Amino acid sequence: MNSCQANPGKILIVDDEKSMREFLEIMLLKDGYQVHTADSGQSALEAIQRDSFDMLITDIRMKPVNGLDVLKQCKAVSPGTVVIIISAYASTETAVAAMKEGAYDYLPKPFKVDEIRSVIEGAFRNRGAEKVTNPQEGPFYFGCLIGESPAMRKVYELIQRVAATNSNVLITGESGTGKELVAKAIHRQSPRNGEPFVVVNCAGVPESLIESELFGYKKGAFTGASTTRKGMVETAQGGTLFLDEIGELSMALQVKILRLVQEKTIRMIGGTEDISVDVRIISATNRDLEEMVIENKFREDLYYRLNVLPIRIPPLRERPMDIQILAQHFLSRFSREFGKDIHKLSSYAMDILKNYDFPGNVRELEHIIERGVALESSSIILPDSLTLSTYKRSRNDPPPCTAMNLPPEGIDLDRYLMEIERKMLHQALQATRGIKHKAAGLLGITFRSFRYRLIKYGMESGEE
Ligand SMILES: Nc1ncnc2c1ncn2[C@@H]1O[C@H](COP(=O)(O)OP(=O)(O)OP(=O)(O)O)[C@@H](O)[C@H]1O
Ligand SMILES: [Mg+2]
The missing domain is CATH 3.40.50.300 (P-loop containing nucleotide triphosphate hydrolases)
Known part of the structure; x- marks a missing residue:
């Protein structure tokens, strides 16, 4: 489940110091939140994989897994979770690093009850909207x-x-x-x-x-x-x-x-x-x-x-820098959903995605990763597990038909081209679940031309 569907107010507290965990737990339970605790970075990572949280409050200095690691992993698995960092060793550097990784706020220990309370309440109020006011430095997500x-x-x-x-x-x-x-x-x-x-x-x-x-x-x-x-x-x-x-x-x-x-x-x-x-x-x-x-x-x-x-909303091919982050997000989600331990795409697989046109945009990327996770038997998604649709390949690849060789006995070109056309119409209809104007868009032709071709091949269902 991703964080967008979680009940509001579920908080994970991560600190290796027992007194701090207990202090926060008592206070937050009293304030009506659902509270979970983890006594190390490692057990926090396990909790994040298992469950989804609206908020994560984590200490920074922990060994071997520190708070920044927990923050990064949490953002990879559930970008919508609000993360608040607390630390007795507050330095500007770590604060900046944490903010860059998408932390909502950074509180130096010791803090007063009212201070942490107002940060938490503020975070829930602004949930999903925080930091996007500065387009240069905002996090890479907004709500879902x-x-x-x-x-x-x-x-x-x-x-x-x-x-x-x-x-x-x-x-x-x-x-x-x-x-x-x-x-x-x-x-x-x-x-x-x-x-x-x-x-x-x-x-x-x-x-x-x-x-x-x-x-x-x-x-x-x-x-x-x-x-x-x-x-x-x-x-x-x-x-x-x-x-x-x-x-x-x-x-x-x-x-x-x-x-x-x-x-x-x-x-x-x-x-x-x-x-x-x-x-x-x-x-x-x-x-x-x-x-x-x-x-x-x-x-x-x-x-x-x-x-x-x-x-x-621009098509995905106009914002290729989003491909990696979206792919990573879907990978974590499906890997969790399918109970698999796949956390990475090989760099070649990622390159293929980055050069692909995505006629079906983010939905198509989501399906490609879902299939990839289902098919992959190793712990990394390899290019073979990526099934990109055949009707539009990577921008850099030649179209599939040009790879065809003319057999020595020759072909009936008209019949051959018609067969390809018919197959493409069929695939476009399948890919768009029968929505004709979308299918026409996938083929780069007008709706009128699409319908004309359907009629030509006797594929018009006559429902319009
Ligand atoms: N920026 C994004 N971040 C995360 N997921 C996204 C994003 N954009 C789209 N998706 C996912 O892609 C899928 C398609 O999104 P959505 O249904 O909102 O698209 P749409 O534009 O309404 O498409 P259609 O025109 O086909 O109805 C959904 O599963 C959605 O969660
Ligand atoms: Mg829609």
Whole structure:
């Protein structure tokens, strides 16, 4: 389990000095936290592997494993855990080293009860948001988001800024870039944290159902409506409504969403009165809405209403410096989940990843590492365990087809090319679970061209 799902308030205290452990334990238990203790760096490492903590308070000078080692390991396994360093041998150097490794604060011993208490309370209040105000020195994560590239730091800053407001946010980015994570982070950082965060997947629900899903219905509104049922918008009352894949909404539903956005009221299907709702709207799309507005596929007025605060998440290939840190994070996670002892990627395997295009972005990297951990039998991930998709290899590799040799008897080129085309269409559909516009994106062709080709090969399912 990663730290994002842990109960708030679970603290691990690490100190080889018994009196300090007991002092902190008694104080923190009294304050209502769940407390665990470790009497050495080593047992702290074991605890971190076994369990997840919201906070780690650790001494620095311990042998053989010191507090900095514990800090580093903790950040590798669970970047969201807040780490506070306490030490009787406070030196600026160690303090700086600890901060660089992502520690939240550094307290010299002895300290007063009130001092440590205010640091802990402050840390929980600012959890996930700390230190990102300085983009040069901030840590490499923000809540559940990981990445240290300037592009991601900018995203963290934007999240912090928009979280404080009530305005609508439009998150754009290719598939798998983390749009949903960003939406959640905004909600968590906002005053609405604690109220519901409701996700509506505008592409996942059939057109005929989405209206009742969103707005609910009155008893008897249609056949089968045996009771009155609240919709998702009302469920989000007081909280945040996340409209995912907003570009997939039909024109008819766009009108209804516009009304919700403009007037903050809804009407249930079969209802006669308007219900006012207090929801903050965050939407996301991997499509070019501006383009869709020009093509008259998306309402201009709705676009401007939703896009008050835009956040663009760049694709992973535009921020290659995040690849290593993300790979390492997923490696620790899957290694723990699968009960394996794999903590490293070989440098060649890492090079391969760093040169890969990641058409499926962070989600694809996550799956590559998951498969790698599952397949690897040694303690290091070797290149052979990395299965990169065949439709787009490393930027430096020649495309797979150019490696083909012409057999002496010759080939039927047209048939051969058609076969490749058909296979690529099929693989793209598989990779995107049948979402055609994403599949088209993977192949670098327009949706129209993609559909034309599906029809040509009799692969069109006719569901649209
Ligand atoms: N910066 C990040 N740090 C850690 N994990 C990430 C990051 N970005 C994405 N992920 C992970 O990648 C996966 C995809 O993220 P998410 O669902 O938020 O992407 P998305 O942009 O909404 O994709 P889609 O357009 O396909 O819906 C998730 O498992 C998520 O946890
Ligand atoms: Mg998504």
